[in-house]
Amino acid sequence: MNKDFTLLNSLKRVTAFLLFMLSANLFAQVSDSYYLPxxxxxxxxxxxxQQYLGFQVGEWHIQHEQLLGYLKKVAEVSDRVKIEEYGRTYxxxxLLLxxxxxxxxxxxxxQIKTQHHQLTEPDKSAGLDTRNMPSVVxxxxxxxxNEPSGTNASLLAVYYLAAAQGPEIDSILNETVILVDPRINPDGGERFSGWVNANRGMNLVSDPNNRExxxxxxxxRTNHYWFDLNRDWLYTQHPESKGRIKKYHEWKPNILTDHHEMGSSSSFFFQPGIPTRTHPLTPKKNFELTEKFGKFQAAGLDKIGSLYFTKEGYDDFYYGKGSTFPDVQGTIGILxxxxxxxxxxxxxxxGNITFPFTIRNQFVATLSTLRASKSMRQELLDYQRNFYQEKSTDAVKAYVFGNSNDKVKVWEMVNILRQHEISVYDLAKDESYDGKSxxxxxxxxxxxxxxxxxLIRGIFEKRTVFEDSLFYDISAWSMPHCFNVPYAEVKTPFTTGDKLTKNDFPKGKIIGGKSSYGYVFEWDSYFAPRTAYELQKKGYRLKVATEPFTGVVENGLxxxxxxxxxIAFGANQQVNFDQLHTLLQTLAERDGVDFYAVQTGLTPNGIDLGSSYFSTMKMPKALMLTGTGVNSNDAGEIWHLLDTRVNLPVTMADIQQVNRINLDKYTTLxxxxxxxxxLNEDKIRRWVQAGGVLIAMTDAVEWVTTKGLSPAKIKALPGDTASSPKPYALAERYKGAQQIGGAIFQVKxxxxxxxxxxxxxxxxxVFRDNxxxxxxxKDPYNAPLIYTGDPLVSGYITSQNLKLLKNSPSVVATSLGAGKVIVMTDNPNFRAFWYGTNKLFLNALFFGSQILGGIRGGEED
Incomplete structure (x- = not known):
């Protein structure tokens, strides 16, 4: 009995040991020495x-709270680290720095920050002694x-900088201020890490088809509203970007590194990238310094035997990207x-690529950057000072903008300019430039x-001539055209008014006091749709004027x-006039909308307020298709617009779900x-015919036109029909040049x-990227937007594509039974900063059912 019991215990211990060893082997990860010098x-x-988390870096994908906890702990115990919150995500x-x-x-x-910033101030920088100034990285x-190796490498970077001992690290810390932004996109990072951790087995599976x-x-990849934050550095429409850019301009670093991931079958890329695709406003010295950095990166990766490439695949053209935005700020941006x-x-x-391997390469690139910044310290500081001391030699001396019927868009333009430390001035007097007042x-x-x-030129200029015909991102982003705000180039002597020291929101007002008859407001303000929806939500009946009129208002016509x-009252609607007046005051201030009190429905000119040419507005109830097959960036732009700027809830459902649900409760799809x-074609057709409004944009136009829901027809694209043979090596380049990666065009x-x-x-x-x-x-009334005969405003397009675009419809809006189908070839909501065309989409939402209505004049509403 005792022998059996002893044997049983021995077997249990052996089994436990074997299970432990098996478990350890299954979860075996690298040691600290794999990463650290x-x-x-x-x-x-x-x-x-590992000591803090209970697992090694690379064993699991770190969750955001784990990341924050470790960084705060290091800051608590180290006299080399300070930590601050610079914002919160949606x-x-x-967001920590x-x-x-x-x-x-x-x-x-x-004091160091103040002195460093003075390098960017020409009136102060000449007296600075850069020999003893630290560089800023x-x-x-x-x-x-979903490019997590960077964030996980940041753990190692912070540990190394806080804990390493010896002359090399002391020298780096003495001569460098290092700013670490460990996870620029926590919402997307959390979504991804939760997925891969939840789908990881004890036995790692390398099959690319694996669910993990x-x-x-x-x-x-994207943030909460499915935006690519690496395209938001310039126009900063999201809280992550707003907070980060504020800290960036406080410091104006000498170097900014931007850690990404690419396809699994590649290796490692570092800049300078493709020389011919560098933006012309970026100084050539920037490219030379970036090349010099590359030698340090190569040395670091050579030491651990990692493959890499440079001067191919990526460019430095669009100033809204993290690695390019710094290049127009006197900083060296490195991707x-x-x-x-x-x-x-x-x-x-x-071969098999492991998560720890990807982390190690990012960490090595980090250390190589620090060594380069130390070695090139004074050269970088002097470059930044010289960058800001150079004066503009451009024929354009200034840009003037404004005089818009929408003050809100102008206000937002000023906000963006001032956040980038650009001085904006009032006009000293009324001016006229290029025939504009x-x-x-x-x-x-x-x-x-x-x-x-x-940077000002990069924001305002139009560019149609390029050294290269391929672009990693968009080729045009001129702010006045994005915002549809009148502007002009000033090439003659000018005077300015006062420099803006603040930029108050342009509040609206109620004109004419209280009314017991009704109020009207114009659709000009950017936030007018938000005002309209708020009133509809509170039960007020709204009508839209489909003809112009002259109204009797305070102080005249x-x-x-x-x-x-x-805002229609009518005999059947009970209205608390005091309560409504208070609400309108709130909305006027919040949305920049002016309300006009009217005391009579009789107008001197045009339609009267009781005319049937005032058409009742339906309260929008929108359903947007999402899920597999849908471009999440474009869908996110719509969600963001409606949710954050209109306060209008939008139902989002995947295609298979839409095929099952009752659509009758929705006004718009x-x-x-x-x-x-x-998508169930017959179901959608029946719903539109019964009175629904279908809005289809960019690629979705193909489905709508193919199914015959719209009479619009897509032109066939001609192929490469050159009679003589061409080098095989040029095939990819030719095909790439045919794409419209993002350019600005003019429509009537x-x-x-x-x-x-x-x-x-x-x-x-309008913006086009398809x-x-x-x-x-055939019907001349169904194309409210048509490209002009000379449509290119800014950006790249081939002559072949330009010929196809000229005088073609941009938008077609037609009836299908009792409903409407609106097709838009372009994206009116691009990246949240295309304010100028947001109204097109919102008009389709609020007024889509008004299109091509029957003959009016006393018919029932």
Whole structure:
């Protein structure tokens, strides 16, 4: 009995040991020595990431709270690290910036920051002695949430900088201020890490078909509203970007690194990238310094035997990207792209790629950057000083803008300019440039004789000639055209008014006091749709003027245009006039809308307020298709617009769900760019015929036209029909050049059409990033937006594509039974900063049912 019991216990111990060893082997990960430099000691008071987390870096994908906890712990115990919150994401996650340097530098960090910023101020920088100034390095990790090696490498970077001992680290800390942004996109990062951790097994699976390596739609790349934050550095429409850019301009670092991932079968990329695709406003010296940095990166990766490439695949053209935005600020922006494991282990053309391997490469690139910044310290400081001391030699001396019927868009333009330390001035008096009038008090002027003259040109200029025909991102982003705000180039001597020191929101007001008859407001303000929806939500009946009229208002007459909104009372609606007046005061201040009190329905000119040409507005109830096949970026732009700027809830459902549900409760169905082959055509047709409004944009136009829901027809694209043979090596380049990666074009707009309500001009700049060209349609009233005969405003397009685009419809709006189908070839909501065309989409939502209505004149509403 005792022998058996002893034997049983022995077997249990052996089994437990074997299970432990098996478990250890299954979860075996690298040791600290795999990542960290050898032959140096580390401060034992600083916990390693493994000691704090309970697992090694790369064993699991770190969750955001774990990341925050470790970084805060290091800051607590280290005299080399300070930590601060610079913002919160949409999902209320903390955004942290760590400042790391020697204890002596940290004790004087505000003085160092002030002095460093003076390098960018020409009137102060000449007297600075750069021989003893520290350089400033900004390390930015994982702006794309599903590119996690950067964020996980930031743990090692912070540990190394806080704990490493010896002359080399002391020298780096004494001569450098390091700013670490460990996770630029926490919401997307959390979405991704949750997915891969939840789908990881004890035995790692490298098969690319494995669920772990194929995250669910929309994936973790983007932020809460599915925006690519790496395209938001310039126009900063999201809280992550607003907070980060504020800290960036406080410091104006010498170097900014941007850590990304790319396809699993690649290797490692570092800049300078493709020389011919560098923006012309970026100094050549920037490219040379970036090349010099590359030698340090090569040395670091050579040491560990990692493959890499440079001067191919990526460019530095669009100033809204993290690695390019710094280049027009006197900073050296450096992009790192690491082949991704997309989970913990994945097969690739270069063998199995492990998560720890990807992290190590990012960490090595970090250390190489620090060594380069130390070695090139004074050269970088002097370069930045010289960058800002150089004066503009451009023929354009200033840009003037404003005098818009929408003060809100002008206000937002000023906000963006001032956040980038660009000086904006009032006009000293009314001016006229390029045949356009600009009134004092409604317009602003931005001189180029200021430190940020390169950035100003990058924001305002139009460019149609390029050294290269391929672009990694968009080729045009001219702000006045994005915002549809009148502007002009000033090439003659000018005077300015006062420099703006604040930019108050342009509040609206109630004109004419209280009314017991009704109120009207114009559709001009950017936030007019938000006002309208708020009133509808509270039960007020709204009507839209489909003809212009002159109203009797306080102090005289006022001409009201197409799209003016009437808050209709009528005999059957009980109204608390005091309560309504209070609500309108609130909305006027919040939304920048002016309300006009009317005391009579009789008008001197045009339609009377009781006319049937005032058409009742339906309260929008929108359904947007989402899920697999749908472009999440485009869908996110719509969600963001409606949710954050209109306060209008939008139902989002996947295609298969839409095929099952009852659509009768919705007024509008939205198809953003995507593939809709699985959508039930007959169901959608019946719903539209019964009175629904279908809005289809960009790629979705193909589904709508193919199914015959719209009479619009897409032009066939001609192929490469050259008679003589061409080199095989040029095939990819030719095909790439045919794409419209993102450019600005001009359309003729019909302001009398419901989709044109709120616009005063008959031309409009639109953004295009596709090759969907429509044939002319037979009915001349159904195309409210048509490309002009000379449509290119800014950006790249081939002559072949330009020919297809000229005089073609941009928007077609037609009836189908009792419903409407609106197709838009372009994206009116691009990246949240295309304010100028947001109104087109919102008009389709609010006024879509008004299009092509029957003959009016006493018919029932």
């Amino acid at each position: 050898s032959n140096i000691s580390y401060n034992s008071k600083i916990p390693t990431p 999902e209320n996650r903390q 760590l400042t790391i340097s020697s204890p002596k530098n940290l004790a004087n960090i505000e 900004w390390m930015g990790y994982s702006v794309h949430g 390596l194929n995250e669910a739609w929309p994936g973790g 790192f792209e690491q082949a991704s494991s997309r989970g913990h282990l994945q097969e690739s053309a270069n 600009f009134k004092k008090g409604m317009s602003f002027i931005v001189p180029l004789n200021q430190a940020q003259h390169r 006022h001409n009201f245009d197409y799209g003016t909104i009437e 939205i198809l953003s760019s995507g593939e809709y082959a699985a 707009l019909d302001p009398t059409h419901p989709l044109g309500y709120g616009y005063k001009e008959n031309t409009l700049s 090759r969907i060209f429509l044939e002319k349609i």
